[in-house]
Amino acid sequence: MSCTIVPARLDQADTLRDIERAAQELFRGHPAWPSYAAAPMDAQALAEAIVAGHVWVALDEDGRAAGFVGVAVEDGEIGIAEIDVLPSHGRRGIGAALLEHACAWAAESGYPSVVLGTLSDVPWNAPFYARHGFEAIDPRQYTPALVEHHAHDRERGFPMHLRVFMRRRLQASSEGWTRWPAPAKLNLFLRITGRRADGYHELQTVFRLLDWGDELRLRVRGDGAIRRVTDVPGVPAESDLVVRAARLLREHAGVAPGAEIGLEKRIPMGGGLGGGSSDAATVLVALNHLWRCRLDEDALAELGRRLGADVPVFVRGRSAWAEGVGERLTPLALPRRHYVVLDPHEHVPTTALFQAPELTRNAPPATISSFVSGETTENAFTPVVRKRHPRVAAALDWLGRHGPARLSGSGGCMFLETATREQAEAVAAQCPSEFGAHVANGVSRSPLLAALDRHHAASAGAKTS
Numbered sequence: 102m103s104c105t106i107v108p109a110r111l112d113q114a115d116t117l118r119d120i121e122r123a124a125q126e127l128f129r130g131h132p133a134w135p136s137y138a139a140a141p142m143d144a145q146a147l148a149e150a151i152v153a154g155h156v157w158v159a160l161d162e163d164g165r166a167a168g169f170v171g172v173a174v175e176d177g178e179i180g181i182a183e184i185d186v187l188p189s190h191g192r193r194g195i196g197a198a199l200l201e202h203a204c205a206w207a208a209e210s211g212y213p214s215v216v217l218g219t220l221s222d223v224p225w226n227a228p229f230y231a232r233h234g235f236e237a238i239d240p241r242q243y244t245p246a247l248v249e250h251h252a253h254d255r256e257r258g259f260p261m262h263l264r265v266f267m268r269r270r271l272q273a274s275s276e277g278w279t280r281w282p283a284p285a286k287l288n289l290f291l292r293i294t295g296r297r298a299d300g301y302h303e304l305q306t307v308f309r310l311l312d313w314g315d316e317l318r319l320r321v322r323g324d325g326a327i328r329r330v331t332d333v334p335g336v337p338a339e340s341d342l343v344v345r346a347a348r349l350l351r352e353h354a355g356v357a358p359g360a361e362i363g364l365e366k367r368i369p370m371g372g373g374l375g376g377g378s379s380d381a382a383t384v385l386v387a388l389n390h391l392w393r394c395r396l397d398e399d400a401l402a403e404l405g406r407r408l409g410a411d412v413p414v415f416v417r418g419r420s421a422w423a424e425g426v427g428e429r430l431t432p433l434a435l436p437r438r439h440y441v442v443l444d445p446h447e448h449v450p451t452t453a454l455f456q457a458p459e460l461t462r463n464a465p466p467a468t469i470s471s472f473v474s475g476e477t478t479e480n481a482f483t484p485v486v487r488k489r490h491p492r493v494a495a496a497l498d499w500l501g502r503h504g505p506a507r508l509s510g511s512g513g514c515m516f517l518e519t520a521t522r523e524q525a526e527a528v529a530a531q532c533p534s535e536f537g538a539h540v541a542n543g544v545s546r547s548p549l550l551a552a553l554d555r556h557h558a559a560s561a562g563a564k565t566s
């Protein structure tokens with residue numbers, strides 16, 4: 102049977118839980134059945150994994166979901182959190198295709214290995230994984246995450262004599278693809294303090310990087326061409342910041358190779374979440390590694406600045422206090438916080454807002470301490486956007502009922518900061534259907550830098566093996 106594997110969508114979550122339930126039926130009578138039946142997949146965790154791009158669905162010839170796989174990052178390696186196929190679609194290679202898909206994603210992302218927990222006595226469990234390159238892990242070699250899983254399984258009454266954890270070592274993609282994250286940002290406040298002779302505005306802002314964003318696939322081409330291999334509606338390849346970033350790097354570094362660039366857009370475009378800028382920064386950082394240009398962070402940030410005011414912070418990969426046009430950055434240690442990010446589905450043009458006559462562009466400078474004390478939280482664009490974009494105003498009003506809602510950048514997306522993830526999830530769950538909401542964590546170090554570390558380690562490992 103042929104199947105197509107695609108990223109899962111949030112509206113498929115219930116279907117995936119039905120698939121899990123149906124697949125579990127095969128364990129009725131097995132000693133593991135009571136603990137499986139007692140602990141179905143958590144709906145919230147599944148939704149988060151889908152939004153993070155960590156779940157893929159296998160569609161049968163009729164386009165119906167027949168199985169899925171979900172992964173989770175654990176101690177720097179990838180764990181298969183769940184893999185299920187409808188019993189009616191069993192023995193047709195769908196499970197194997199899903200497993201290979203997850204392993205390919207992990208290998209392209211630079212992870213060294215994939216782990217999973219399974220049952221030693223069930224033919225479609227441990228023996229199946231062994232056929233796909235997984236080996237049982239000696240309990241003395243358990244990582245802290247596996248020790249925790251083991252203890253948790255014991256607590257929930259799992260038949261531990263049948264429990265086995267397995268690992269598969271990964272090889273770099275044979276087709277040369279690599280994957281890189283491009284996280285979104287929030288502006289925790291934004292003040293405009295002046296206008297420069299070139300028309301650009303002097304501003305002050307705090308950039309908070311998130312653990313959620315776009316994903317790019319890159320591979321080197323030998324013929325010097327730079328090609329975007331996915332369509333982005335409304336953005337022709339020539340004007341896409343990813344293509345412009347690759348060209349700029351090549352010119353500057355004086356190297357001749359080319360690249361293919363695939364883009365999985367998740368960050369709403371023109372939403373004030375910096376998606377295009379982050380994509381550009383990811384291309385600069387990733388191609389600097391893949392093309393072996395050896396430019397340092399300062400040189401890459403300077404190239405980024407030429408592409409857009411928001412690019413340098415993504416290149417440097419730290420949440421930061423920013424001045425100038427956004428390029429003078431001071432890394433800022435921010436407390437652990439969670440965010441409901443609300444998308445009113447309205448494109449707000451940044452250039453037009455910066456030109457608005459009613460924009461306050463001569464505010465007195467704020468200080469880092471006034472931000473840290475919670476005194477400075479305003480966004481200079483909010484009154485202008487509210488007046489010009491009633492839909493954004495309505496979304497701000499709705500989110501404002503749950504706490505102090507703030508616009509990010511020039512909008513139209515907005516956010517609410519919470520102390521716990523559960524609080525953010527509770528608000529997101531009530532979001533009216535005309536808006537989109539999701540939950541993200543603030544990070545102090547960009548997932549892009551973690552990916553760079555992984556890819557460095559993977560290429561060093563490939564050289565020595």
Ligand SMILES: C[C@@](CO)(OP(=O)(O)O)[C@H](O)COP(=O)(O)OP(=O)(O)OC[C@H]1O[C@@H](n2ccc(N)nc2=O)[C@H](O)[C@@H]1O
Nearest residue numbers: 300301302373374375409410411426451452455510511512
């Ligand atoms: C407002 C902010 C806040 O983070 O974010 P977004 O809403 O775009 O995410 C940024 O300053 C946006 O940065 P970015 O989106 O990279 O802007 P650019 O491409 O460099 O500029 C787009 C246009 O905005 C105006 N612009 C931008 C930055 C700035 N400091 N002053 C300006 O006047 C210019 O007219 C410029 O032509």
Ligand SMILES: Nc1ncnc2c1ncn2[C@@H]1O[C@H](COP(=O)(O)OP(=O)(O)O)[C@@H](O)[C@H]1O
Nearest residue numbers: 341342343370371372373374375376377378380
């Ligand atoms: N790779 C890209 N992703 C998103 N937008 C892009 C990209 N390349 C160019 N653009 C253009 O940049 C504009 C601003 O996009 P984006 O960075 O997502 O929003 P914002 O600047 O509001 O944070 C888009 O409307 C689009 O025309």
